[in-house]
């Protein structure tokens with residue numbers, strides 16, 4: 034029987050996703066959040082015609098002949114406008130961002146002037162409209178400024194603040210429980226005893242969760258014990274997790290209890306084993322409780338398998354929960370080595386990237402691709418994707434990569 038493909042598996046996971054809902058937060062807390070309602074300008078920016086430079090506001094004579102003089106009748110500073118009206122032959126000292134006085138139609142920069150007492154001599158650089166920012170130049174009241182679905186960065190936050198909005202409505206962050214399983218595991222900082230290794234998967238999964246916009250709820254290590262894993266999954270459901278991720282115990286060994294723990298929690302198993310390398314034993318399930326869907330991803334224990342499955346399945350699942358459609362589009366590169374015919378599993382190969390003389394990216398796989406090896410993963414620049422049943426390929430042929 035042929036195994037489920039990566040694309041079908043992803044489609045099955047994403048088909049049942051209901052967004053996590055929205056919440057309103059102060060802009061100072063909205064960085065990296067996904068906007069759920071558009072930001073609309075509540076005012077005009079700038080709110081008034083103003084000067085873009087430090088200098089003198091005046092009425093441009095027509096024609097202009099230099100030098101000419103004007104009488105300084107007052108000052109307009111940012112936050113303190115000039116109250117009178119300006120007439121031909123007069124000037125108002127003005128500073129950057131200050132309101133343009135009534136009657137003025139240009140600003141001359143102070144470098145082009147010479148001042149003596151209340152007289153200013155204009156030497157150059159006068160033309161109607163110059164150095165004036167008109168009201169509403171940046172945006173006008175009612176204008177849509179930031180679209181729903183935007184991941185808010187520094188630029189969007191500044192624009193939102195300037196537009197008179199103190200809060201934004203964003204997608205609620207999905208909560209992801211992370212459970213590592215394995216009798217052999219100890220936490221970093223604990224010297225491993227005989228037969229023990231240090232748990233590392235939680236940290237990769239947690240980092241991917243946070244960068245995708247989720248809340249990582251790391252529950253540490255569970256022993257290969259059916260009751261313990263069942264209870265931990267039950268507790269994670271009760272805590273309101275949107276996704277429960279386990280690592281390890283996904284295969285068919287005598288100490289692999291994840292599938293049994295899911296059954297004990299009435300989690301409906303959607304699939305178990307898919308056509309990918311690494312990551313074949315991936316398990317997906319879901320449970321609906323009072324209309325709320327809890328997703329379950331059972332990642333294989335091998336660190337590279339757990340990482341690749343998190344990138345390929347967990348990250349898009351978190352994105353979809355926050356209302357985003359996140360598709361990974363592979364980029365073109367060329368192969369640095371010959372590669373054999375691929376089997377039925379999509380292969381995710383750790384590669385180094387280099388530019389050739391013509392600027393094309395050349396992808397060269399690490400010679401050993403064992404799914405336990407974190408060094409090659411950490412030193413890789415990209416993942417090369419070898420499609421299901423891809424024919425043999427030669428060095429120099431086109432290939433697809435996803436940069437890391």
Ligand SMILES: Nc1nc2c(c(=O)[nH]1)N[C@H]1C(S)=C(S)[C@@H](COP(=O)(O)OP(=O)(O)OC[C@H]3O[C@@H](n4cnc5c(N)ncnc54)[C@H](O)[C@@H]3O)O[C@H]1N2
Pocket residue numbers: 213214215217218230231232233234235280281282283284285286289311312313314332333334335336338404405
């Ligand atoms: N007879 C078969 N054996 C295996 C198959 C198979 O199809 N038939 N599949 C292999 C593949 S592929 C994978 S991947 C692994 C996945 O097995 P499990 O998900 O049950 O993982 P474990 O056995 O618990 O652990 C595998 C490996 O990873 C280490 N590990 C586990 N958790 C962590 C962690 N949190 N941090 C770091 N390292 C971890 C664990 O010590 C093991 O070395 O099964 C193959 N077997």
Ligand code: MOO
Pocket residue numbers: 309310311312313314333335338404405
């Ligand atoms: O597919 Mo397993 O995930 O190779 O190591």
